[in-house]
Amino acid sequence: MFSSHRGILLATALMLGASPLAVSGQESGYAGTYPFGTAATQADIDAWNKDVRPDGQGLPPGSGTFEKGQKIYAEQCATCHGENLEGIRDPNLPQGGGPALIGGRGTLNTSKFKITVESYWPYASTLYDYILRAMPYTAPSSLKPDEVYSLVGFILGRANIIDKKATMDAKSLPKVEMPNRNGFYPDNRPYPVKRYD
Amino acid sequence: MDRTHRSEILIGEPVAEGDLVRPPEEDCACKEGMFPKASRRQILRGGGLVTAAAATVLLAKRTLAADEDMAGSWTVPGQLAKSDYGTRSKFETAVRQATPAGTDALTPLQSLWGIITPSGLHFERHHNGVPAIDPAQHRLIIHGMVDRPMKYSVEDLKRFPSVSRIVFIECSGNSGGTARSATLKTAQAAHGLTSTSEWTGVRLSTLMSEVGVKDGAGWVLAEGADGAMLSRSVPIDKIMDDAFVAYAQNGEAIRPENGYPMRLILPGWEGNINVKWLRRLKLGDKPFMTREETEKYTDLITLTGKARQFSWVMEAKSLITFPSGDMRLPGKGFYEITGLAWSGRAPIERVEISTDGGKNWALASLQEPVLPKAHVRFRYPWHWDGSETIIESRATDQTGYVQPTKAFLTANEGVGPTYHYNGIQSWKISADGSVSNVLIA
Numbered sequence: 001m002f003s004s005h006r007g008i009l010l011a012t013a014l015m016l017g018a019s020p021l022a023v024s025g026q027e028s029g030y031a032g033t034y035p036f037g038t039a040a041t042q043a044d045i046d047a048w049n050k051d052v053r054p055d056g057q058g059l060p061p062g063s064g065t066f067e068k069g070q071k072i073y074a075e076q077c078a079t080c081h082g083e084n085l086e087g088i089r090d091p092n093l094p095q096g097g098g099p100a101l102i103g104g105r106g107t108l109n110t111s112k113f114k115i116t117v118e119s120y121w122p123y124a125s126t127l128y129d130y131i132l133r134a135m136p137y138t139a140p141s142s143l144k145p146d147e148v149y150s151l152v153g154f155i156l157g158r159a160n161i162i163d164k165k166a167t168m169d170a171k172s173l174p175k176v177e178m179p180n181r182n183g184f185y186p187d188n189r190p191y192p193v194k195r196y197d
Numbered sequence: 198m199d200r201t202h203r204s205e206i207l208i209g210e211p212v213a214e215g216d217l218v219r220p221p222e223e224d225c226a227c228k229e230g231m232f233p234k235a236s237r238r239q240i241l242r243g244g245g246l247v248t249a250a251a252a253t254v255l256l257a258k259r260t261l262a263a264d265e266d267m268a269g270s271w272t273v274p275g276q277l278a279k280s281d282y283g284t285r286s287k288f289e290t291a292v293r294q295a296t297p298a299g300t301d302a303l304t305p306l307q308s309l310w311g312i313i314t315p316s317g318l319h320f321e322r323h324h325n326g327v328p329a330i331d332p333a334q335h336r337l338i339i340h341g342m343v344d345r346p347m348k349y350s351v352e353d354l355k356r357f358p359s360v361s362r363i364v365f366i367e368c369s370g371n372s373g374g375t376a377r378s379a380t381l382k383t384a385q386a387a388h389g390l391t392s393t394s395e396w397t398g399v400r401l402s403t404l405m406s407e408v409g410v411k412d413g414a415g416w417v418l419a420e421g422a423d424g425a426m427l428s429r430s431v432p433i434d435k436i437m438d439d440a441f442v443a444y445a446q447n448g449e450a451i452r453p454e455n456g457y458p459m460r461l462i463l464p465g466w467e468g469n470i471n472v473k474w475l476r477r478l479k480l481g482d483k484p485f486m487t488r489e490e491t492e493k494y495t496d497l498i499t500l501t502g503k504a505r506q507f508s509w510v511m512e513a514k515s516l517i518t519f520p521s522g523d524m525r526l527p528g529k530g531f532y533e534i535t536g537l538a539w540s541g542r543a544p545i546e547r548v549e550i551s552t553d554g555g556k557n558w559a560l561a562s563l564q565e566p567v568l569p570k571a572h573v574r575f576r577y578p579w580h581w582d583g584s585e586t587i588i589e590s591r592a593t594d595q596t597g598y599v600q601p602t603k604a605f606l607t608a609n610e611g612v613g614p615t616y617h618y619n620g621i622q623s624w625k626i627s628a629d630g631s632v633s634n635v636l637i638a
Contacts, residue, residue: 033407036353040338040346048338048477051418051428054486096298109502111612115492120504123486130488133426140325140424184495187508190542190598 052129056174059128062145063169069154072147076136085158094137102159105179118159122184124176127152149173293318294385300324301368302454303389306537307518312564312572313363314392316447321454322368322390324489325424328474332450332458335422337442341480344409351444351458357399360441362464363571365539367391367511369467369494373615375622376603379636384521387634388622391539393572394455396462398443401436404478414480418487419461422476429470430484431463435509439464442475465541465570466509467617469494499611513540513600514619515548515575515592526630529583534561537572540594544568547593548575554587554623554637555602561590585628587635589621603637 052058074083080098082088087100104114117127132148134140143151153168162168162176291308295301302321304314314320321327332351340346368390374381381387410433417436420428431440443462444451451457456473463471469489484490484507496505515538520526538548544567549558561575575590592600603620625635 034357034403036356037347037349037407038353040340040348044336044338044348045340045346048420049340049479051420051479051485051487053481053483055483057481091297094298095300108497108504109499111499113497113499113502113613115497115614117492120497121492123491126486126488126491129428129485133428134325134424134488137325137424140426183502184491184504184506187505187510189505189508189510190512190596 050132052125052132054123054125054174056125056170059125059170059173060145061170062149063167064146064149064151064153065167066150066153066157066164068146069150069152069157072143072151073154076139076143077151080137085155098137101155108180108183116159117155118161118179120180120183122178122181124152124156124161124173124178127155128173291318293321294389295321299326301390303385304392305385306389306391306516307384307521307524309518310574312393312537312568312574313447314394314572316394316449316452316455319392319394319446319452319455320366320368320390322468323423323425323454323473324427324469327454328423329453330422330458330474335458335476337459337475337478339404339408339478339480341418341478342411342414342482343480344411345407347404347408349404354399354442354444354459357403359397360400361395361397361445362439362441362462363393363395363568364462364464365391365393365511365541365570365572366462366468366471367514367539367541369469369511369616370614371468371618372514372620372622373618375634375636376606376615376618376620377612377636379634382523382634384516384518387522388516390468391537391572393539394446395448396441396443396451397445397448398441398459398462401440401442401478402438404442405436410480413482416481416484418477418479418481418485419470419472419475420477420479421456421472422474427469427472427489428485428487429472429489430487431461431470433480435463435466463509465511467494467511470509494616496610496616497613499613500609501611504613508617509541511539511541512617512619513542513545513592513594513598514538515590515600516622517550517588517590517624520588520626520632521624522632522634524632526581526626526632528630529581532579532581534577534579534588534590536575536590538563538575538590538592539570539572540592540598541570542598543595545573545592546595546597548573549591549593550575550577550579551589551591552579552586555589555621558591581626583628585626587623587625587637589623591621 050058080088080093081101085101088097090097100114100116102116102118104116104119107114107119121127128148131151132143149168152173153166156162156176157164161178166172291305293302293304300323304318304320335351337349371390372388375387415433417431417433418428419431420426440461440463442459444459446452446455451460459475460473461471461475490507496508498505515536517534517536519535520532526532534550538545545563548561548563550561551558561577564574564576567573600619600621606620623635623637625633
């Protein structure tokens with residue numbers, strides 16, 4: 001799906017000639033490597049290597065449930081995202097409030113489009129990854145894997161994407177089929193037409 | 198924040214995201230002068246922005262010698278040099294304009310000259326505030342599909358061969374508030390999420406040859422050290438083409454709000470992928486599909502309900518910064534129309550100006566240097582005959598791409614989240630000289 005990017009970038013590079021970053025001294029001069037920096041240890045990497053991909057790469061051990069997620073949500077999320085995951089607008093909340101997490105299916109091709117986890121997000125892995133790194137807003141990176149799994153289970157359960165009895169873990173999460181999984185296509189600009197009258 | 202204002206912007210989306218939020222309409226005292234932010238008080242005190250018409254009036258009211266601020270500077274010794282950072286004249290007042298949620302602050306484009314944005318006026322956009330980072334503690338780790346995972350301090354990076362490049366950075370959401378509304382009054386409020394700086398750092402191609410890229414590595418996850426730990430997937434081709442890790446901005450260390458002590462620079466690409474406070478680059482064989490490249494910064498086309506993804510390039514755009522919204526021309530006569538044009542794809546080829554609402558177009562002159570992927574300054578001499586009209590600018594880059602009209606964009610893209618919005622901006626000049634934002638759909 002995304003293999004065409006290489007072709008586009010190469011074509012662009014050819015069209016524009018040499019990159020402005022190419023400096024003749026660099027090209028003709030020092031050819032070796034540089035003794036700067038230090039080898040990253042496995043501990044260095046493990047401390048930060050927490051991202052999660054759609055195929056499940058990066059998901060840690062642990063698990064969570066709708067029920068546990070419901071409790072965590074009420075304590076840590078509802079203030080900004082609403083008791084019913086409906087989103088809140090309040091200038092006194094960080095970023096003016098948190099977005100709705102559910103609803104909006106069937107609205108994307110209308111002027112009243114509603115972008116939520118339920119209606120728009122193509123991968124469940126993104127929900128895990130984002131909650132772990134960035135939520136809650138006032139205490140990012142504070143949740144443990146079991147808590148994040150539980151929140152994913154709760155939100156996806158409320159969105160009627162998974163069964164409320166399902167357990168979320170490294171095996172089950174990548175198998176979740178999000179409603180808008182096929183709602184995206186790679187950049188197709190510029191338009192193949194003259195863009196003004 | 199003004200609720201009604203916000204709901205108007207975010208059709209279908211109940212919560213504001215900073216780069217789609219419009220700032221409040223400022224209470225601007227600028228109608229007294231030609232330029233915004235020149236208050237009546239400043240003009241009366243003899244500040245720098247005295248227009249010909251205003252000056253005539255003012256001179257009748259007082260003599261130069263009576264003005265303490267202006268007269269007699271040559272009659273007393275001046276300020277001696279100090280070992281300090283230095284500040285601008287106390288008469289200069291242009292500032293960034295922050296949104297109520299504090300997630301953005303916009304550059305006062307209408308108050309600036311040339312192409313470089315002063316570092317203190319470079320726009321800000323962040324997803325969980327500006328982190329306080331001690332550069333001595335900061336590390337950049339490069340790992341994943343590499344032969345030699347490495348860890349670099351700021352001082353390590355400074356020892357590598359360096360590169361400097363003047364590059365614009367524009368928030369993907371810039372100008373989105375002008376798509377279907379003309380309520381944002383000034384160039385700053387409507388289009389101020391773009392700025393140009395000279396950035397200095399180390400080429401990613403250099404660092405990649407240091408760590409050794411494994412076969413099959415096609416994507417690089419870039420991650421920041423901010424509270425949002427903002428992360429994006431960057432294709433390896435861009436990394437090897439013209440990407441670099443910058444530690445300096447306009448000759449000094451990068452400002453905290455722009456990524457101190459180091460950030461990614463991907464020339465021509467949407468702002469947020471130029472990851473600030475960069476702490477980690479992870480090579481992999483597939484995109485990572487972070488929130489900032491799925492829910493956010495994808496372009497929902499409401500005509501189809503499908504969304505364009507990985508639309509990184511900021512396409513050609515231009516903006517007249519003088520005369521622009523909320524200014525007032527003192528009378529008919531000569532004015533130099535000026536503004537900025539830029540394209541993330543290729544150097545600007547030409548900028549055309551219309552002074553009759555888009556019926557006729559004439560070439561503006563481009564100030565050298567016309568740098569690729571940087572703001573370009575254009576100018577056009579104009580005699581205003583005093584009658585109401587609309588002025589517009591239209592940029593074309595060297596790929597032949599022409600900045601579209603708003604009508605074209607609506608017809609082709611519908612009414613989605615308006616990332617990458619580059620429709621032609623129209624400013625109306627009223628017979629009384631006042632300049633305002635108008636929507637020509």
